[in-house]
Amino acid sequence: MGPTRHDLLTIGQLAARSGLAASALRYYERLGLIHAERTAGNQRRYARTTLRRIAFVRAAQRVGLSLEEAGTALGRLPEDRAPSTAEWGAVAATWQDRINRQITELQLLKQKLAGCIGCGCLSLAHCGLYNAGDRAAAAGPGARYLLTKGPADGPAGAPADGPS
16 A cells, blocks of 8 residues: 555745754755655655655765766665665665775865965965975865875875975
8 A cells, every 4th residue: 555645745835943044944855865756747746755865865965966976876775765774774885895995085275274284375385395397286176285195195206306
């Protein structure tokens, strides 16, 4: 027996309960993260279990997963009921390495950021010495030296041209 009309939520109710805007819920639906039934008047109705799926997606985003990655993980979980301990454990285990990498990166960023702000140059003078010729550009976008151990870990692995 499927859900009764009392077990289904309107998009407005789901938005209020989940804390997401209705537009975000429609976007999640387009991505296949959540699913709605349609009434005769073509209005969306969501099963209450959709709240758990939304909570899962938001947790996945907090640990840095993309919506696509969250969708892949959701594909391993039942849609119509709460996952079992074993089902949840299997999905959570896939996040462990990613979380550990993020912790390491954040700890390094914390150390580097304190030094960068402490030097007073805010990346204009001092970092020009570490990044002569914009060597960091070859390592990709963003603050490359905040994401690595330092200039010596740059694209060529060459030691810094400036002071160490």
